Amino acid sequence: MNIAPIETEEAKKNSIKILFEKLSSSKQGLASSDAKKRLETFGFNEITERKVSSIVKFLSYFWGPIPGMIEVAIIISLIIGHWADLEIITLLLLLNAVVGFWQEYKAANAVELLKEKLAVNARVLRDKKWETISAKELVPGDIVHARLGDIVPADLKLIKGEYLSIDESALTGESLPIEKKSGDLAYSGSVVNQGEMDALVVSTGMNTYFGKTAKLVEESKTKSHLKKAVIKIGDYLIVMSAMLVAVIFIVALFRHESFLSTLQFALVLVVASIPVALPAVLSVTMAVGAIALAKKDIIVSKLVSIEEMAGVDVLCSDKTGTITKNELTVAGLKSFPGFDNSKLLLYTSLASQEESKDPIDDAIISRTQKEMGKLTDKFNISKFKPFDPIIKRTEASVEDNDGGRFKVAKGAPQVIQALTDESAEKVDKTVKELAKKGYRSLGVSKTDANGKWHYVGVIALYDPPREDSAETIRTAQSLGVDVKMVTGDKMVTGDHIAIAKEISREVDLGTNIALPSEFIDKPDRNAKHIIEDADGFAQVFPEHKYHIVELLQENGHIVGMTGDGVNDAPALKKADVGIAVSGSTDAAKSAATIVLTKPGLLVIIDSIKQSRKIFQRMTNYSIYRIAETIRVLFFITFSILIFNFYPVTALMIVLLALLNDAPILTIAYDNVVYSDKPEKWNLRIILSIATFLGFLGVIESFFIFYIGLDVLQLSHAVLQSFMYLKLSVSGHLMVFMARTRGHFWSIKPALPLFLAIVGTQFIATLITVYGFLLPAMGWNLAILIWGYTLVTFMIIDFIKVKVYSLLEHEGIKF
Numbered sequence: 001m002n003i004a005p006i007e008t009e010e011a012k013k014n015s016i017k018i019l020f021e022k023l024s025s026s027k028q029g030l031a032s033s034d035a036k037k038r039l040e041t042f043g044f045n046e047i048t049e050r051k052v053s054s055i056v057k058f059l060s061y062f063w064g065p066i067p068g069m070i071e072v073a074i075i076i077s078l079i080i081g082h083w084a085d086l087e088i089i090t091l092l093l094l095l096n097a098v099v100g101f102w103q104e105y106k107a108a109n110a111v112e113l114l115k116e117k118l119a120v121n122a123r124v125l126r127d128k129k130w131e132t133i134s135a136k137e138l139v140p141g142d143i144v145h146a147r148l149g150d151i152v153p154a155d156l157k158l159i160k161g162e163y164l165s166i167d168e169s170a171l172t173g174e175s176l177p178i179e180k181k182s183g184d185l186a187y188s189g190s191v192v193n194q195g196e197m198d199a200l201v202v203s204t205g206m207n208t209y210f211g212k213t214a215k216l217v218e219e220s221k222t223k224s225h226l227k228k229a230v231i232k233i234g235d236y237l238i239v240m241s242a243m244l245v246a247v248i249f250i251v252a253l254f255r256h257e258s259f260l261s262t263l264q265f266a267l268v269l270v271v272a273s274i275p276v277a278l279p280a281v282l283s284v285t286m287a288v289g290a291i292a293l294a295k296k297d298i299i300v301s302k303l304v305s306i307e308e309m310a311g312v313d314v315l316c317s318d319k320t321g322t323i324t325k326n327e328l329t330v331a332g333l334k335s336f337p338g339f340d341n342s343k344l345l346l347y348t349s350l351a352s353q354e355e356s357k358d359p360i361d362d363a364i365i366s367r368t369q370k371e372m373g374k375l376t377d378k379f380n381i382s383k384f385k386p387f388d389p390i391i392k393r394t395e396a397s398v399e400d401n402d403g404g405r406f407k408v409a410k411g412a413p414q415v416i417q418a419l420t421d422e423s424a425e426k427v428d429k430t431v432k433e434l435a436k437k438g439y440r441s442l443g444v445s446k447t448d449a450n451g452k453w454h455y456v457g458v459i460a461l462y463d464p465p466r467e468d469s470a471e472t473i474r475t476a477q478s479l480g481v482d483v484k485m486v487t488g489d490k491m492v493t494g495d496h497i498a499i500a501k502e503i504s505r506e507v508d509l510g511t512n513i514a515l516p517s518e519f520i521d522k523p524d525r526n527a528k529h530i531i532e533d534a535d536g537f538a539q540v541f542p543e544h545k546y547h548i549v550e551l552l553q554e555n556g557h558i559v560g561m562t563g564d565g566v567n568d569a570p571a572l573k574k575a576d577v578g579i580a581v582s583g584s585t586d587a588a589k590s591a592a593t594i595v596l597t598k599p600g601l602l603v604i605i606d607s608i609k610q611s612r613k614i615f616q617r618m619t620n621y622s623i624y625r626i627a628e629t630i631r632v633l634f635f636i637t638f639s640i641l642i643f644n645f646y647p648v649t650a651l652m653i654v655l656l657a658l659l660n661d662a663p664i665l666t667i668a669y670d671n672v673v674y675s676d677k678p679e680k681w682n683l684r685i686i687l688s689i690a691t692f693l694g695f696l697g698v699i700e701s702f703f704i705f706y707i708g709l710d711v712l713q714l715s716h717a718v719l720q721s722f723m724y725l726k727l728s729v730s731g732h733l734m735v736f737m738a739r740t741r742g743h744f745w746s747i748k749p750a751l752p753l754f755l756a757i758v759g760t761q762f763i764a765t766l767i768t769v770y771g772f773l774l775p776a777m778g779w780n781l782a783i784l785i786w787g788y789t790l791v792t793f794m795i796i797d798f799i800k801v802k803v804y805s806l807l808e809h810e811g812i813k814f
Contacts, residue, residue: 120586122153125198138201146186147196148386151586154201155208156186161197162385166190191569191586194388229681233622236687237629244637251641285621285668289614297582297598298607305593308576309607310615310679312560313480314552316545316571319487319500319536322562322581322601323473323507324463328363331439332460334430336422344457346372348444351396351410353384360442363461391415407447413458416443422455434460435498438506470507472601479608480677483601485509485536486545486561500538510535516544519551528555545571558678562604563588579604612674619679621667623690624738628660628731630694635701635727645716647705647723652774656724659764660731663756670739670750685807692803693737693796697730700792704785717775721768725777725785728764732757733793741804744797 120135125143135153138144146152146164158164158180165177168190177193180186186199188208252262283303290300300306320326333341349368352361383397393411409416417427431441439460445453476483487500501511514534519527531551537544545561549571552559561568561575564584569591572578580592582599589595596603632653639647648656701723708714708722735757736744768774769782 120151120153120590136205138204140201140204142201143198144201145196145198146192148192148194149586149588150192151590152186152188152190152192154188155203156188156199157202158182158184158186158197158199160199161195163195164192164197165194167193196386229622229683232683233626233687237626240630241633244633248637248640255644284665285614285617288668289610289617293607293610296606296610297596297603298610299595299597300593301589301595302593305577306611306614307618308558309560309594309611311558312577312608313678314482314484314557315476315560315604316484316486316548316552316562316575317601317604318562318564318581319485319503320463321564321583321599322604323469323485323509324465324503326359326463326583326599328359328461328463330363330367330459331437331462332434333457334434334460335457336455338454339456341457342372344444344459347408347446347456348410348442348459350379350381350398351394351408351444353386353394358387360461364459387411404449406449407451407453408444409446409453410442410444410459413441413443416445416455419445419453420455427455427458430458432498434458436502438462438499438502440499465503465506466600468600468602472605473507473509476601476605476608478676479605481605481608483509484534484548485513486540486548487536487538488540488544497538500536504536512536513538515539516541520544520547524551524554527551531555542568542570546574549574558680560604563592579607609674612679613672615679616672616674617667617670619681619686620670620672620735620739621664622686623693624664624667624735626687626690627693627697627738628734630691631697631701631734632656632727632731634695634698635705638698638702639705643709645709646720648720648727652720652724655764655767655773656728656731659728659760663760664735666750666752666756667735667739669752671748672739673747689800689803690738693734693800696796696799697734700730700796701726703792704788707788712781714777714781718777718781721771721774721777722781722785724774725764725768725782726789729761729785729789730793732761733789737793737797737800741801743801744793 286303442459560577572591578592
């Protein structure tokens with residue numbers, strides 16, 4: 001249903017009149033350089049909004065991950081008079097809120113800075129000069145220029161130009177583009193499909209039609225693989241925690257222990273055992289990874305795309321600008337009878353527009369100026385039609401110094417042939433001969449005095465492969481990524497298949513190039529087989545790209561798709577990872593989840609490697625968090641059930657959670673080795689390994705507990721400090737164990753992670769040795785704990801390596 005506002009013709013004329021009166025009444029008729037001052041009049045105050053958001057975020061950390069649970073424990077401490085617990089738990093809770101808030105705040109700020117690079121830009125007339133600024137800096141009264149591929153930056157009143165064809169589907173739900181002419185409104189957020197016009201800004205920010213509509217529409221989102229994994233891990237630990245805590249509570253009631261004391265302990269234990277830091281750590285890990293990717297000219301617009309990129313096993317890559325240099329040169333001239341090469345070059349240049357900055361136009365104009373100087377100055381272009389992807393040609397109305405008038409056109413050879421009487425067979429033969437050499441063909445025609453079109457000739461254009469493309473493709477294949485070249489350039493009816501095969505051959509990609517006719521309108525079973533086996537695709541249109549992605553996904557692949565134009569947006573949106581390459585239109589950037597600011601395929605491979613490193617860090621933390629929760633939870637539960645003894649106090653649990661979880665955020669900077677295979681969440685393996693390590697930890701904890709209780713016969717208070725230090729030290733040593741599949745020394749830990757672990761455990765040791773907050777136990781017992789923990793750590797690490805080896809021997813993939 002079309003929900004665009006209805007505007008009568010009379011109202012439209014009145015609004016235009018008022019706007020033009022306002023425009024003409026200003027001294028310059030356009031926005032001046034003091035526009036920033038006028039911004040305060042429009043939209044929200046971003047600074048105030050950010051402050052409020054930050055306060056709410058901080059309070060959410062203080063209130064706790066499970067609303068009210070730990071606060072209830074504080075209230076119970078107050079009721080039963082455990083003043084020390086009350087003060088320390090409150091202080092630790094506050095400190096935890098500060099640490100958690102600060103880490104995510106830094107990560108969020110970093111991501112916001114990255115997103116600023118992806119902001120929609122606008123070409124605006126300021127102080128009589130055209131300049132490019134961020135769309136958020138626009139104000140009513142500005143004059144902007146909109147053209148093919150742009151996202152409309154504000155609500156605009158079109159004032160100069162022939163027409164715009166605009167896709168308003170994001171606003172109205174209508175799939176067909178709408179043609180707009182002078183006097184019509186173009187709405188913010190819509191996409192320009194064809195044409196270019198100047199326009200007057202009438203509304204910005206939340207005052208636009210799109211801004212008002214956005215308040216009424218709630219976007220439906222699907223859960224990423226990461227979110228699904230976090231939910232499953234959380235459910236696993238929550239159910240386990242709830243069951244064991246329920247057992248503790250029931251047993252305590254049968255033993256007639258204090259209800260409030262047991263409730264306080266149970267609440268704190270639940271909070272400590274549930275992986276509340278898991279989402280935060282994974283988010284920070286991805287944010288830190290996004291910053292690392294930005295240093296490699298890769299901007300991440302959606303953090304979850306990092307995880308998806310790690311799993312990409314098929315990459316559909318554009319040819320132009322990604323595999324090739326996107327540095328077109330005129331490789332040859334093939335004039336037809338009645339014309340010579342100099343005329344062919346001249347007329348091609350007249351049908352080109354320097355200000356468009358089109359690579360084809362730039363190559364032609366550069367060659368013309370080199371060979372013919374400023375001959376084109378002898379001609380006046382009275383009217384120029386920019387390239388239209390539907391008719392696939394440009395057209396210029398020309399007047400020479402003698403008063404002669406004619407038209408010139410350049411475009412797809414077949415399109416130009418349709419304008420003339422030239423033989424289609426002759427044109428096709430010329431195109432095929434050039435294509436065998438890897439050259440693209442561009443047809444050129446001119447009208448005579450009677451307005452009849454004549455075929456002038458064909459321009460041969462060449463875009464050589466990048467020097468690193470062949471090596472980069474081999475690297476991608478060694479990483480388990482199948483690269484498929486996808487090409488279909490705008491100035492021809494798709495790249496000729498011979499060109500695609502030649503370029504593919506030059507980069508060692510393979511020459512099995514499929515045409516859309518081979519898989520379109522075919523049964524899915526046959527089409528999937530063709531898509532799977534193809535090395536690339538030629539002469540494709542946007543709907544073909546979309547279908548290629550769809551079929552690959554149905555075959556179980558995680559697909560990355562590159563693109564740069566507005567017509568690539570559907571395929572970029574459909575792909576698991578949409579990649580907007582360097583120089584992309586705003587529409588492509590908006591549809592993509594990753595934006596490249598540097599050309600070439602190498603930068604995509606860098607993003608895959610970096611994403612796999614980030615995925616490794618997330619997996620390592622997940623294994624650690626699950627194993628640590630199982631180790632602490634089962635040890636405490638069995639101690640209470642079997643020995644009728646609380647091995648740690650509620651305060652110790654809070655302290656344990658703080659000292660072990662807060663510094664673990666540094667795992668985001670850890671050294672890891674990226675996998676040579678695409679990564680996927682294998683929760684069965686993660687949960688199995690983590691559970692196994694956790695129960696080995698329970699066994700080693702009970703052994704030292706036995707030594708403290710029966711051999712050393714420690715008092716209950718000292719034994720609790722003794723076990724607290726044991727749980728704390730072995731907990732962080734578990735990080736070193738969980739971060740590698742080989743022995744813990746096989747990959748050197750990053751310095752921030754190493755210092756964070758050593759620092760926190762040094763603090764934990766001093767607390768227990770000198771009795772700060774906890775009963776003092778002296779250096780002898782602390783040294784015993786450290787020695788015992790290091791020995792058992794080595795033993796368990798050897799067992800872990802053996803288990804991984806057995807799993808790999810059984811053919812289980814990680």
